[in-house]
Amino acid sequence: MPPMSKKLPTRQEDYSLWYNEIVKRAGLAENSAVRGCMVIKPYGYAIWEKMQRQLDDMFKRTGHENAYFPIFIPKSLFEAEEKNAEGFAKECAVVTHYRLQTDPDRPGKLRVDPAAKLEEELIVRPTSEAIIWSTYKNWVQSYRDLPLLINQWANVVRWEMRTRLFLRTAEFLWQEGHTAHATAEEAVAETRQMLDVYAEFAEEHMALPVVKGVKTPNERFAGAEDTYCIEALMQDGKALQAGTSHFLGQNFAKAFDVQFANKEGVREYVWGTSWGVSTRLMGALVMAHSDDEGLVLPPKLAPIQVVIVPIYKSGELDALLERIKPIQMGLIARGISVKVDARDTERPGFKFAEWEMKGVPVRLAIGARDLDNGTVEVARRDTKAKMSLPLADIVASVDQLLIDIQHDMHEKAKQFRATHTTRVDSYDEFKRVLDNEAGFVLAHYDGTSETEERIKDETKATVRCLALNEPDEDGTCMVTGKPSTRRAYFARAY
Amino acid sequence: MPPMSKKLPTRQEDYSLWYNEIVKRAGLAENSAVRGCMVIKPYGYAIWEKMQRQLDDMFKRTGHENAYFPIFIPKSLFEAEEKNAEGFAKECAVVTHYRLQTDPDRPGKLRVDPAAKLEEELIVRPTSEAIIWSTYKNWVQSYRDLPLLINQWANVVRWEMRTRLFLRTAEFLWQEGHTAHATAEEAVAETRQMLDVYAEFAEEHMALPVVKGVKTPNERFAGAEDTYCIEALMQDGKALQAGTSHFLGQNFAKAFDVQFANKEGVREYVWGTSWGVSTRLMGALVMAHSDDEGLVLPPKLAPIQVVIVPIYKSGELDALLERIKPIQMGLIARGISVKVDARDTERPGFKFAEWEMKGVPVRLAIGARDLDNGTVEVARRDTKAKMSLPLADIVASVDQLLIDIQHDMHEKAKQFRATHTTRVDSYDEFKRVLDNEAGFVLAHYDGTSETEERIKDETKATVRCLALNEPDEDGTCMVTGKPSTRRAYFARAY
Numbered sequence: 008m009p010p011m012s013k014k015l016p017t018r019q020e021d022y023s024l025w026y027n028e029i030v031k032r033a034g035l036a037e038n039s040a041v042r043g044c045m046v047i048k049p050y051g052y053a054i055w056e057k058m059q060r061q062l063d064d065m066f067k068r069t070g071h072e073n074a075y076f077p078i079f080i081p082k083s084l085f086e087a088e089e090k091n092a093e094g095f096a097k098e099c100a101v102v103t104h105y106r107l108q109t110d111p112d113r114p115g116k117l118r119v120d121p122a123a124k125l126e127e128e129l130i131v132r133p134t135s136e137a138i139i140w141s142t143y144k145n146w147v148q149s150y151r152d153l154p155l156l157i158n159q160w161a162n163v164v165r166w167e168m169r170t171r172l173f174l175r176t177a178e179f180l181w182q183e184g185h186t187a188h189a190t191a192e193e194a195v196a197e198t199r200q201m202l203d204v205y206a207e208f209a210e211e212h213m214a215l216p217v218v219k220g221v222k223t224p225n226e227r228f229a230g231a232e233d234t235y236c237i238e239a240l241m242q243d244g245k246a247l248q249a250g251t252s253h254f255l256g257q258n259f260a261k262a263f264d265v266q267f268a269n270k271e272g273v274r275e276y277v278w279g280t281s282w283g284v285s286t287r288l289m290g291a292l293v294m295a296h297s298d299d300e301g302l303v304l305p306p307k308l309a310p311i312q313v314v315i316v317p318i319y320k321s322g323e324l325d326a327l328l329e330r331i332k333p334i335q336m337g338l339i340a341r342g343i344s345v346k347v348d349a350r351d352t353e354r355p356g357f358k359f360a361e362w363e364m365k366g367v368p369v370r371l372a373i374g375a376r377d378l379d380n381g382t383v384e385v386a387r388r389d390t391k392a393k394m395s396l397p398l399a400d401i402v403a404s405v406d407q408l409l410i411d412i413q414h415d416m417h418e419k420a421k422q423f424r425a426t427h428t429t430r431v432d433s434y435d436e437f438k439r440v441l442d443n444e445a446g447f448v449l450a451h452y453d454g455t456s457e458t459e460e461r462i463k464d465e466t467k468a469t470v471r472c473l474a475l476n477e478p479d480e481d482g483t484c485m486v487t488g489k490p491s492t493r494r495a496y497f498a499r500a501y
Numbered sequence: 502m503p504p505m506s507k508k509l510p511t512r513q514e515d516y517s518l519w520y521n522e523i524v525k526r527a528g529l530a531e532n533s534a535v536r537g538c539m540v541i542k543p544y545g546y547a548i549w550e551k552m553q554r555q556l557d558d559m560f561k562r563t564g565h566e567n568a569y570f571p572i573f574i575p576k577s578l579f580e581a582e583e584k585n586a587e588g589f590a591k592e593c594a595v596v597t598h599y600r601l602q603t604d605p606d607r608p609g610k611l612r613v614d615p616a617a618k619l620e621e622e623l624i625v626r627p628t629s630e631a632i633i634w635s636t637y638k639n640w641v642q643s644y645r646d647l648p649l650l651i652n653q654w655a656n657v658v659r660w661e662m663r664t665r666l667f668l669r670t671a672e673f674l675w676q677e678g679h680t681a682h683a684t685a686e687e688a689v690a691e692t693r694q695m696l697d698v699y700a701e702f703a704e705e706h707m708a709l710p711v712v713k714g715v716k717t718p719n720e721r722f723a724g725a726e727d728t729y730c731i732e733a734l735m736q737d738g739k740a741l742q743a744g745t746s747h748f749l750g751q752n753f754a755k756a757f758d759v760q761f762a763n764k765e766g767v768r769e770y771v772w773g774t775s776w777g778v779s780t781r782l783m784g785a786l787v788m789a790h791s792d793d794e795g796l797v798l799p800p801k802l803a804p805i806q807v808v809i810v811p812i813y814k815s816g817e818l819d820a821l822l823e824r825i826k827p828i829q830m831g832l833i834a835r836g837i838s839v840k841v842d843a844r845d846t847e848r849p850g851f852k853f854a855e856w857e858m859k860g861v862p863v864r865l866a867i868g869a870r871d872l873d874n875g876t877v878e879v880a881r882r883d884t885k886a887k888m889s890l891p892l893a894d895i896v897a898s899v900d901q902l903l904i905d906i907q908h909d910m911h912e913k914a915k916q917f918r919a920t921h922t923t924r925v926d927s928y929d930e931f932k933r934v935l936d937n938e939a940g941f942v943l944a945h946y947d948g949t950s951e952t953e954e955r956i957k958d959e960t961k962a963t964v965r966c967l968a969l970n971e972p973d974e975d976g977t978c979m980v981t982g983k984p985s986t987r988r989a990y991f992a993r994a995y
Contacts, residue, residue: 040578040635041623044571049651052568074546077538078572078625078656078672079594082601084534086611096601100573101613102625103597105660107576107590117580119595119622128613129535131572131596131625141534157543162572162656166599178572 015364017299022243029293030172033302033365036289043170043177050365051289053310055180058288059160061212061307062182065204071156071184076138078162079129084137088262091136094229098166100131100177131164136230136255136281139185140263147187147277149268154197155187173290174247174501181285187277189267191256194278195233198254201282202235205250213288214305214417215239215295216424217249218447218496220472225456228281232256238471238496240424241294244445246471246498249291255279290501295420296389302366303389305416306409311346313338313405314367316358318374324351330378334371337402343409363388368412369405389416430494434485437497441468447498451482451491458486462497471496509858511793516737523787524666527796527859530783537664537671544859545783547804549674552782553654555706555801556676559698565650565678570632572655573623578631582756585630588723592660594625594671625658630724630749630775633679634757641681641771643762648691649681667784668741668995675779681771683761685750688772689727692748695776696729699744707782708799708911709733709789710918711743712941712990714966719950722775726750732965732990734918735788738939740965740992743785749773784995789914790883796860797883799910800903805840807832807899808856810849812868818845824872828865831896837903857882862906863899883910924988928979931991935962941992945976945985952980956991965990 015032016024030036035051047055063073079102086092106123110116132138143155160182170176184201188194202219209215217237227234231253239249260266260276268274296303306312315335319327328349338345346367348358355372362370370386377383381398385405389412396404427446431437440448448468452458463469473495482491509526510518524530529545541549557567573596580586600617604610626632637649654676664670678695682688696713703709711731721728725747733743754760754770762768790797800806809829813821822843832839840861842852849866856864864880871877875892879899883906890898921940925931934942942962946952957963967989976985 037639039571040575040632041571041573044573046571046636047569049566049568053566055569056567072543072547073550074543075541075549075674077533077535077540078658079535079538081534082611085601086609089609092601092611096603096611099599099601100596100623101598101601102594103613104595105593107579107586107593107595107624109590115580115583117576117586117590119597129594130601138534142540145531164572180569 071158080138082128085130091230095133102129133165140259153189158184183283186280198280202252212307216421220474228253246500250284252282301364304366306368313345313369314362315347315371449494453484453489468497565652574632576622579624585724589627594658596623627659634753647683652678677777680774692774696746706801710915714968722747740994744778746776795858798860800862807839807863808861809841809865943988947978947983962991
C-alpha cells in the first residue's frame with residue numbers, strides 16, 4: 008500500500024490519530040504481535056541511532072563508559088531496595104520456567120515444561136539499579152575505586168496497560184547511567200550534570216526546548232531522594248517528560264551493602280545516581296515538530312538530510328543523473344547525507360509527498376532546464392518555503408540552509424512554548440487555561456501531596472516540575488490559600 | 502584488589518583457567534548474580550563496541566538497514582515453524598506472569614501475583630525468526646517490496662546448562678540479519694555474501710583466520726535448508742564456530758504465510774536468510790591471540806592502541822607530561838587512541854604489567870633523558886619486542902607499527918593454523934592427531950549422520966564444516982570404508 012494513499016488527519020481534527028498515522032506512514036514504528044511491544048522500523052531506527060550516537064558521545068565526553076548487565080533480576084535482588092521494588096512490582100514481566108516441551112494433548116504444539124520451573128523467579132528488568140548495585144558491591148572497596156561512571160544501552164520491560172507507539176510501550180529501548188560516588192555533593196553534581204547533558208541534547212540536537220526542574224515527591228523515581236527532569240511541550244499543549252536524572256542518596260548502597268574505605272580508612276556507604284532517556288524521545292520529536300503533511304525532522308537527527316528529485320522527460324533520466332552527480336558528491340563531501348530518488352516508476356509529485364511525509368529537511372528538485380539556467384529549486388520542509396538558488400554555490404547554500412533549519416525549528420518551538428506558558432493566580436483561571444490554550448501553567452500551590460493529588464483528580468494536570476530557574480516569589484496556593492514561595496509548572500501530560 | 506596480585510596460570514598449565522583469568526583480570530567480563538548471565542565490563546564492552554561499529558559499517562555498505570523487533574515471542578508464533586521451535590524449545594526462558602505483589606506470608610517480600618497470569622506465555626527470544634517473519638508478512642506484498650535487507654542488534658536468551666564467559670552464556674548480545682528475497686538464487690547469494698562479510702571481519706579486523714564452509718545436516722540451524730559457517734582455531738587446538746549464515750529456503754515464508762506477487766502477478770512464497778555473530782567473538786579474540794602475560798589485542802579492535810608510561814623521578818612528573826603532550830597530540834591527530842598513564846601512585850613496572858594484561862598493542866616508555874637524546878622506548882605487546890625509535894618521526898613510526906602488528910598477528914595465527922591442520926587417512930591416525938597436536942583434521946568420511954555421530958561419540962570431534970575451498974578428492978571413509986569425494990574439517994570444538 009503506497010504511503011500516500013490518503014491524506015493525513017490534521018492535528019486540529021484528531022491530534023492523537025495524526026500522531027499515530029505519522030509514526031506509521033513515515034515508517035517509524037508499528038505495533039507487533041506482542042501486546043504493547045512495538046517494531047521499530049528501519050527509518051525510525053535510523054533516527055534512534057543518530058540520537059544514540061550523539062548522546063553516547065556526550066556521555067563519553069563527560070567521562071562515562073558503557074557496560075552491559077543481565078536482562079534478568081532474581082526476585083531476591085529485585086526486592087532488596089523496598090521502595091524501588093514497590094514502585095515497579097505492578098508492571099513486571101516474570102520468567103518462571105526455562106524450557107518448553109511437546110504438548111501431549113496437542114500434537115505439534117508446545118507447552119511450558121512443568122518440570123523446568125525456576126527455583127527463584129527472574130524479573131525482566133524494568134530498570135537496572137538492583138542488578139547493577141549488586142554488582143557494584145564487588146567493584147567498590149576503596150575511595151580509589153570511585154567514582155564509578157557507567158552507562159548501559161539496553162531494552163527494558165514495563166507491563167503498561169495502555170500503550171502508544173514510542174510514548175508508552177511494554178518494551179522500550181533506552182540508556183541508563185548508574186554512577187557511584189564518595190560524597191553526596193559529588194553525586195548531586197553528577198545528577199545535575201547529566202540533566203544538563205539531556206537538556207543540551209534536547210535543545211541543540213532535537214531543537215526541543217525543555218524546562219529543567221525537580222519532581223515533587225509524588226512523581227519521584229521509586230528509590231530516589233530527588234528526581235530531576237526535563238519537560239517539553241507538545242503541539243497539543245500537553246507536556247512530555249523527556250528525560251530524568253535521579254539522586255539516589257545512599258538508598259541502593261544500603262540495600263546492597265556497597266561501602267568503601269575513605270582516605271582515613273573508615274568505611275562509608277557510597278552515594279548513587281541514575282539517569283535515563285528512552286525511545287520515548289522519538290515520540291517527543293514527532294509531536295513537537297511535525298505538521299499536517301507529515302514528519303518534520305531537525306537536520307541533526309535526519310537520516311537523510313537532503314533528497315534530490317530529478318525532473319525529467321521520458322528517456323532523459325540517465326543523462327540528468329550524470330549532471331546531478333557533482334551536486335550529490337559535493338554535498339556528501341561536506342558531510343551531508345543525500346538521497347537521490349531516481350525511481351523511474353513514480354512521478355515527482357508522489358516523491359515530493361513521500362519525502363515530506365518522512366520529514367527530509369531539504370529537497371532539491373533538479374531539471375535539465377534549471378541546470379542550463381544555473382539554478383536549483385530548493386524547498387525547506389519546515390517552512391515549506393521554496394527558492395531558486397544559484398547552482399554555482401549550491402553546496403554551501405544547502406549547508407547553511409541546514410544550519411538555519413535546525414536553528415529556526417528550535418526558535419519556532421521556543422516561540423510555541425512561550426505562547427503556551429501562562430502564569431495564573433486563581434484555580435478558576437488555572438482550569439480555564441488548561442481547557443483552552445493548555446500548555447504549561449505556572450501557579451502557586453501549597454506544596455503538599457494532598458493538594459497536588461486534588462488538582463490532578465479535578466483537572467488531570469500534574470506538577471511537571473519545580474523549575475530550576477524559577478525565581479522565588481511569595482504567593483498563596485490557588486487551592487487552599489496557604490502560603491507558597493515559588494510557582495510550579497503544571498500541565499496535562501503524556 | 503590490584504589485577505597483578507598473582508601471575509596468570511599459563512596456557513600449558515591450565516588453558517581453561519588461563520582463559521577465565523584473562524577475561525576477569527583484563528576487565529572484560531564477570532559472572533553475575535543471575536545463573537549463566539554475564540556482566541560485560543567497560544573494557545570488554547569497549548572492544549565489543551569496536552566490533553559492532555566495524556560490522557555495522559560492513560552491513561550498511563552491503564545495503565542492510567537496522568531495525569528492532571520485540572524481545573518476546575508469543576508461544577503460538579514461536580511454534581509456527583516446527584523445526585525451529587523444536588530446536589530451541591529446550592532452552593527457552595518463558596514469561597508467564599506480568600505482576601508481582603506483596604507476599605502475604607513474608608512481610609516486605611514479593612511474590613508472583615497469581616491473578617496476573619498471561620493468557621499466552623511469552624518466550625524470551627532465543628533467535629528472532631518467528632517474530633520477524635510474522636512481521637514480514639505485512640511488509641511484503643509485491644516483488645517491489647523485495648529484497649528486505651534488515652539487521653538487528655539485540656540480546657537473546659538461551660538457557661544453557663553449562664556456561665562460560667563469552668563462549669556460552671544464557672544471555673548474550675549479537676546481531677541477527679533477516680532478509681527476504683524473490684528467488685532462491687538471490688537468497689543463496691545473500692547467505693554467501695554475509696558469510697564473506699563475516700570472514701573478512703574475522704581476518705582483517707580480528708586477525709583471525711577462518712575456514713568458510715557449510716555445516717552437515719546434523720549441525721544445521723533448526724529451520725534452515727543450509728547453514729554456512731566460519732570456523733576458527735584456538736591455541737589449544739580446539740575449533741570455535743565464529744559466525745553462521747543460513748539459507749532458510751521458504752521454510753519461514755510458509756510457516757508465516759509470507760507471499761509476494763511476482764512481475765506476472767502470480768503469488769509465490771519468498772526466500773529467506775538469517776545470519777549472526779555474537780559476543781562469542783570476544784571469546785575467540787581472547788583465545789586466539791593472548792599469551793601467558795594476558796590479553797593481546799589486534800590494533801583495529803583495541804580501545805587503547807598506544808599507552809604512554811612516563812618514566813620520572815619524584816617531583817618531575819608534571820614537567821615530563823608537558824614534554825609528552827606533543828607526542829600524545831600527534832598520535833591523536835593521526836586517529837590513534839592513546840592513554841597516558843599519569844598515575845603518580847603506581848610504579849612503571851606495575852603499569853607495564855597492567856597494560857600488558859589488557860593487551861594494549863604498543864607501549865611507549867618515555868623519560869626525560871630519552872627525550873633529551875631524541876629517542877623513545879617502544880614495546881610491542883604481541884612479540885614483546887622492544888626498540889628505541891627516533892623521537893623525530895615517532896608518530897609515523899607508531900602508525901606503521903600498528904599496521905605491522907595487525908598484519909603480524911594475522912600471519913602468526915595463520916601459521917598456527919597451518920601447523921595444526923592435518924590430513925589423515927585412517928581412523929587411528931585421526932584419533933592420534935586429536936589426542937596430540939589437535940587442531941583441524943581433514944579426513945574422508947561417508948557423509949552419513951550415523952558415521953558422524955559415531956565419530957563424535959568415540960572421539961568428541963565433530964564435523965566443523967565442509968570447506969568451500971576444499972577440492973574434490975576421491976577417498977574412502979576412515980570409519981566405514983565407503984567412498985567419499987571430499988575431505989571434511991573435523992575438530993574438537995567449543
